[in-house]
Amino acid sequence: MVFSFTLFLALFVLIGLSSMLRSRGTKKDYYLASSSIAPSLVGLSAVATNNSGYMFIGVIGYTYATGLASIWLMIGWIAGDMLVSTVTHARLRKATARTGEVSFAGVLSNWNGKPNVVLQRVSAVITLVFLLAYSSAQLVAGGKALHVLFGWHQWAGAVIGAVLVMIYCLAGGIRASIWTDAAQSVVMILAMSILLVVATASLGGIHGAITEMDKVEGFLDLFPKDLVVPGILGGILFAVSWGFAGLSVIGQPHIMIRFMALDDSSKMHRARLWYYIWFIAFYAMATAVGMLARIHLADPGSFDAELALPMMAMDLLPPFLVGLVLAGIFAATMSTADSLVLSCSSALTHDLLPQNIENTRLLKLGTGLICALALAWALFNKQSVFSLVIMAWSGLASAFAPLLLVLCFGGKPGQHLSLAAMFAGLGVAMLWRYLGWQTAIYEGMPGILSGLLVLSVPLLLKAFLRKPA
Secondary structure: OHHHHHHHHHHHHHHHHHHHHHOOOOHHHHHHHHHOEOHHHHHHHHHHHHOOHHHHHHHHHHHHHHOHHHHHHHHHHHHHHHHHHHHHHHHHHHHHHHHOOOOHHHHHHOOOOOOOHHHHHHHHHHHHHHHHHHHHHHHHHHHHHHHHHHOOOHHHHHHHHHHHHHHHHHHHHHHHHHHHHHHHHHHHHHHHHHHHHHHHHOOOOHHHHHHHHHOOOOOOOOOOOOOOOOHHHHHHHHHHHHHHHHHHHHHOHHHHHHHHOEOOHHHHHHHHHHHHHHHHHHHHHHHHHHHHHHHHOOOOOOOOHHHHHHHHHHHHOOHHHHHHHHHHHHHHHHHHHHHHHHHHHHHHHHHHOOOOOOOHHHHHHHHHHHHHHHHHHHHHOOOOHHHHHHHHHHHHHHHHHHHHHHHHOOOOOOHHHHHHHHHHHHHHHHHHHHOOHHHOOOOHHHHHHHHHHHHOHHHHHHHHHHOOO
């Protein structure tokens, strides 16, 4: 088990270090790989970054507790992601080339050719806060997996993950991140596939698994039990609200930077094809494994549900394959953590600091500082992985997605209006979560709608003023 785990981690580190051979020693190369990444690598890297420890730990834990009704989270998430990507991905790549910026906040703030310094710095602060929370969740997820499999303290896994992420981030920047992401995505889906097949076979096949699930009260119900609006209508509302979670991907700097790094905007359809085929397959398997875990680990009150996958792996698989599953979980956490750390680093060194830093040594120093802060947050964190990721995801989406959508549709909001929309969306989303309403409707939905409403105020005023008396 330790051997296979170490083998795969060593492979990822070697791939990351090999990216140094392609380094051009510039800031644009460190943060954007000189916009030279092939479509297949963009797609695989984006899906690995998206399907993080949240998928291995958070989603499986949520599915374990919820049952079949969790499928609406998957359907809504993928549908929302797919719908909005048709509008934004290619336009964002073109804007990246047009503005010459190397960060997500930089492109948004300079989209129409006029620099908005205050907007860029405020965006950088929001990016730093929420992506630090997000990256700490990935390290927590890795720590939980090692705790179950090796009996180590949870801080040990967080430290190991942080060190490995720092090694290849410092070595090759975003190129190292993308290359290792592509390799990690293969290990992730392989690990999930093996566990799915073995767990199903141990119950006598698909029919036997369904029969056992049916014995758990309410586990195969189509809709969650705690809906504010009961029945089909409540289920539709639940699914639509999670569609906004998928739409929220366009507000995630660490994912969108992958599409910004594509070598040619005309190849975006190929990158998206790689992304969605891998995404659908992986999410479907994660949901199925989460449901199977409820049968294999039948006492939900006796352990942390977010540890269901590593515990089931230990019960069903030989040591070598347990190591593979653990490597898959670690791959998921690292593939997102490295991206988050680099996005935070660009927010600090490119967007926030008053001087435009070009020295790659200083850029790497900023990356190391961010990684250390993420580790510190992880060591003192008390929230679940699922809760922490969703909070960060919805916060970033509510701040950035409305502005990106309006810009992609040709809008030209000024700096003050853009800032008002950011704060309105972010404020509504965080208030929604504070009030606990996210159990009925994902908080990103009201957050994004609030931001869009603020950005549409000038159009509404024009329409009102033109209305005949």
